[in-house]
């Protein structure tokens with residue numbers, strides 16, 4: 029089967045064929061449009077089911093197709109089937125009406141499903157677990173499903189977990205099990221399961237290497253380490269320790285005699301290895317523990333060594349960059365002492381100049397401290413510029429998209445690497461070409477009443493403005509200034525002439541940037557609505573006096589990220605701007621992160637006290653090719669918004685994507701977005717939303 | 724005119740301050756050499772407390788000014804007022820501090836307007852004088868006077884940076900949250916809780932600081948940890964106290980609060 033999604037027209041044709049074979053009094057156009065965004069697999073699955081259902085009763089097929097986009101969001105594929113079957117069952121039992129009810133109650137169906145099955149999926153716990161681990165370790169640890177899908181182990185960079193857990197009768201308990209497994213794996217890396225300068229795991233395991241006892245030794249090692257690590261965790265984090273103990277249950281009898289030695293806050297790998305030798309002298313198998321994790325020394329040691337090398341190099345390069353290529357070997361010790369003492373201090377003192385280590389290098393230093401307990405001296409030797417790369421860059425096909433020199437470049441966040449790809453996105457800026465001169469006039473005529481209302485409301489906002497004191501002229505006398513001046517004059521010095529208060533039209537000191545989605549998916553009425561919304565916004569903002577700019581964005585791969593200027597901050601809302609609004613049109617894709625970064629940069633140049641970035645969009649971040657689609661794009665966008673916030677820019681998103689709630693909260697925060705249920709409301713609502721944000 | 728004059732705080736009882744590194748010695752040396760000092764560090768890490776302590780130690784009065792963007796030069800230096808039929812000059816806090824040979828602490832200096840900040844320049848270099856333009860007076864700073872400013876490098880926005888010409892007049896002391904054992908001592912004493920609870924609170928602080936930049940702007944400050952301790956000392960259950968004083972105080976984001984709650988549960 030081809031990967032290509034079916035277009036609305038194709039979907040419509042196929043739906044028509046199965047649904048309205050006989051008499052056709054309604055059309056599948058609306059439904060087909062809703063299905064266009066689904067992946068091909070889901071489209072095909074749905075078409076199959078519609079055909080099956082229609083054989084029973086065409087109305088059911090029709091309803092399934094209508095609800096499908098929502099159902100695919102709420103249910104996984106297996107549950108989707110179960111949902112359709114439940115509907116068909118209800119039809120067989122109680123007839124058409126009952127079937128419709130069952131199908132419509134998607135939420136109820138899902139709740140019942142969750143209640144029935146204790147299964148917890150990796151995807152459900154990933155985000156929360158990942159933040160939790162970031163809190164525990166201070167460095168980003170990758171989380172991933174293990175290759176076998178069933179076991180848990182770590183290479184010290186990434187924690188590999190089972191794809192789903194259902195060992196416990198309740199979902200809550202399975203969720204706890206996930207957390208416990210992840211904690212144990214984190215603890216392995218944190219508390220030296222893979223050895224330290226003083227204790228070599230590889231060497232200790234050598235006696236069983238390649239023998240038939242090898243597997244048994246590793247299992248004993250894992251069991252013994254779980255005892256030791258639990259004690260270490262409990263000592264540092266008693267609450268978490270208690271959770272582990274609850275999952276573990278009673279100690280297996282074979283481990284009990286070893287507790288005195290291993291269940292100690294200061295037990296080390298050496299203690300475990302001593303017990304291991306003892307256990308291996310007998311012939312017993314290692315006991316099974318509910319939170320058993322696997323230990324794979326070979327991979328872990330290799331990854332750890334690689335990471336150490338990488339971080340050493342990052343640190344050296346950073347120090348090199350700070351020092352200039354000459355370097356001052358004499359100061360190396362000093363720097364090292366500082367780093368060691370402060371855990372990757374933010375600043376280091378080089379050649380009497382206080383310089384900030386870049387965050388990347390700081391993280392590297394911190395990570396080295398965790399791995400080695402110290403920052404090794406050799407990495408404080410300066411190295412040449414550049415970023416360390418594990419593998420040479422793969423040649424990417426998309427480079428051919430554009431050979432032009434971009435106006436600027438931006439980093440992009442790769443959540444899988446937990447790192448930025450440097451200068452990854454190429455931004456090109458251009459003005460939107462002028463469009464129809466009379467477009468704005470026509471919109472204003474059509475919405476005259478609404479515009480009057482908007483203006484009135486915004487003028488009320490403006491009325492709240494305060495008086496600006498100590499002005500050379502104004503409508504009132506500034507008493508404070510007057511008193512100062514009188515005092516000055518009596519005392520014989522020259523009084524100031526700034527004696528008035530002035531009512532200032534815009535003391536709000538707010539700059540707003542509107543970022544308009546010009547991706548291909550906005551074609552049609554979304555685009556019409558966006559344009560009308562811009563007219564409303566301009567009317568509103570003109571009566572308010574806030575500084576504002578409007579830019580469209582679209583693009584085609586990372587080498588072609590286009591920013592279309594519609595109105596600059598410095599520009600007046602004149603005929604040129606109006607003509608550009610008229611020409612806003614649907615272009616290509618939606619690579620959002622880079623657009624946010626660029627517009628944030630423009631916003632930061634505005635001398636306002638508050639800065640606001642408002643996005644008008646119709647869907648999730650997306651770009652040509654698979655790279656930006658899905659998780660990657662969402663995480664990059666979230667990151668870009670986070671960067672903006674850190675620089676003092678508040679972001680807000682107004683969207684018409686009904687399925688937006690699941691990813692929007694993740695990107696913009698719970699209070700950072702509005703989903704409009706009908707695109708036609710965009711022009712009516714947008715000014716109101718802005719008013720709420722800006723007052 | 725007493726009522727109008729700036730109140731100089733005389734600190735008679737020793738404020739509790741746990742020294743972290745060499746900051747006390749450095750500050751004393753700077754004072755002896757008449758150098759102004761810049762305190763850098765995140766919020767709630769003890770900068771204000773340190774200045775109070777040093778004022779007590781050096782037996783100097785203390786004048787504290789919290790800077791904000793409406794602070795004018797006159798607010799710092801002073802102005803003429805008319806009382807009855809005569810004009811009266813009233814010293815601003817800075818002038819009062821100079822005359823009294825006090826320690827003048829300008830808190831969060833980046834918040835002040837740029838044109839206001841420059842009045843401290845002649846005070847902060849070898850000249851050590853304050854120009855009171857309106858009176859045509861140059862007030863020389865006596866030996867005891869010392870200028871101290873603070874700022875939090877974590878919040879730097881493009882609009883709020885100290886200009887190099889200001890910055891380079893000061894001896895800079897770095898502040899950060901102290902190492903765990905020391906911080907636990909502070910939390911135990913200020914919060915009125917036992918050593919074990921203090922240790923756990925500090926651990927929680929450390930975990931939240933790990934999330935800085937990964938969803939949090941700042942981790943929990945020593946101040947927040949003390950707040951949680953104080954709630955516990957007042958009989959609130961640990962989890963609840965941490966949720967209110969730390970987790971909710973740090974973030975409004977639902978995902979983030981979940982994570983912070985997880986971390987609270989890991990510690991208690």
Ligand SMILES: Nc1ncnc2c1ncn2[C@@H]1O[C@H](COP(=O)(O)OP(=O)(O)OP(=O)(O)O)[C@@H](O)[C@H]1O
Pocket residue numbers: 739740741742743764765766767768769770771772773875909913945946949
């Ligand atoms: N080294 C310390 N010794 C004693 N108490 C301390 C110390 N560090 C912090 N504290 C406690 O933390 C609280 C907050 O410290 P302080 O008010 O001095 O912070 P700050 O650095 O001035 O913060 P901000 O930048 O927000 O003004 C103090 O009230 C005090 O209880």
Ligand SMILES: [Mg+2]
Pocket residue numbers: 770771772830
């Ligand atoms: Mg303070």
